[in-house]
Amino acid sequence: MSDKIQAFKKFVVKAANASVNYIRTTYIAMWALILTCTIYGCMLIHSARPIAIKTQVMAAMIGFGGAFVISLMDYHRMGQLWPLVGGGCIFLVGLTFVVGQSAIGGNAVADDVAWLNIFGYSFQPSELMKIGFIITFSYHLSYVVEKNTLNTLSSVFMLGGHALVPVGLCILQGDDGTALMFMVMFLIMFFSSGLSWNFIVLGLSAIVAMSPIFWQSMSTHQQKRFSAVYNPQEGDEMGILYQQTLGKVAIGNGGLTGEGHGTSTMIQSGLVPEDHNDFIFTVACEEFGFLGAVFLLGLLFAVMILSLYAAFKAVDMMGRFMCIVIGITLPFFSAGGSSSMCLYFGVGVVQSVYMRTMESTGAALGGRRRSMRVRYS
Secondary structure, X not given: OHHHHHHHHHHHHHHHHHHHHHHHHOOHHHHHHHHHHHHHHHHHHHHHOHHHHHHHHHHHHHHHHHHHHHHHOOHHHHHHOHHHHHHHHHHHHHHHHHHOEXXXXXXXXXXXXXXXXXXXXXXXXXXXXXXXXXXXXXXXXXXXXXXXXXXXXXXXXXXXXXXXXXXXXXXXXXXXXXXXXXXXXXXXXXXXXXXXXXXXXXXXXXXXXXXXXXHHHOOHHHHHHHHHXXXXXXXXXXXXXXXXXXXXXXXXXXXOOOXXXXXXXXXXXXXXOOOOOOOHHHHHHHHHHHHHHHHHHHHHHHXXXXXXXXXXXOOOHHHHHHHHOOOOOOOOOOOOHHHHHHHHHHHHHHHHHHHHHHHHHOOOOOHHHHHHOOOOO
């Protein structure tokens, strides 16, 4: 019996030391910010569309759990497993071409068939592919940077080909918006890697030269959506600019302190289309006013600064590239189970980089703090 007691004591002490070590090395400020964003976001979603809050809370819980597990993993190991990470994401996206459905469940209703039905819940694999792309592309990019072969034509083509895989899959799905997000992620990481200005100028010139082709390939509706922003037509407030017009009215209604949570005029009347996701910012503005909007933007700005700080402190290029990009949509506020859940996974990646940095520098484990370890007799 005494041996079992001693073994149990050792287990308790080991668990306690692991917990203490995790608290010392983890990015506590980031966890606190993400939790605050989650609570605020759920408040806005519940007000705009109460029926969506259950999915949002479930996604947040799974996301937090997944982020915690990912933070325990060494991001170098994640990169080394790039065939499994990348292949798994491509496989899931590939399934949408066989058994995929639209966001509202019918594969013949929406333009993009990019969701899978998993146990009655819709899941968008391309959201998970964003995290997979951050991991695999960071590993690929850091490899060529460390080999000092970044500014060679072969490396540029290989890296471009790497990015074209998710972009091409999203285009084939009909999800042009997500394809554009992958392009932005690619360009941000690529240009931050120390790429020669010769390639940058060449790439920008190619984009400018190809822009007329892209424009002509768009539908008339898509072209109007772009042009209306810069050249709005008088009297079109109920046409292409319908959503934007009502959104601006809702924002103006909020004033300085807002109309109150759950009592806003436009939001509670359901007049602003997609106010629970695409236009969630209008909910914050109308219900909590200018102060609520500033608080929301301040939270996102703080998340961005902490991510960039983790990138700056990273001990290698791979960790730096991973922390530069964690999401492009209004993270942790817009409704969307797949998107929200995978954003938390992205936070887990940032946490992994930060914790490995802390461990490697010994900032949280050295000197006087060693005496605080739990012991048993």
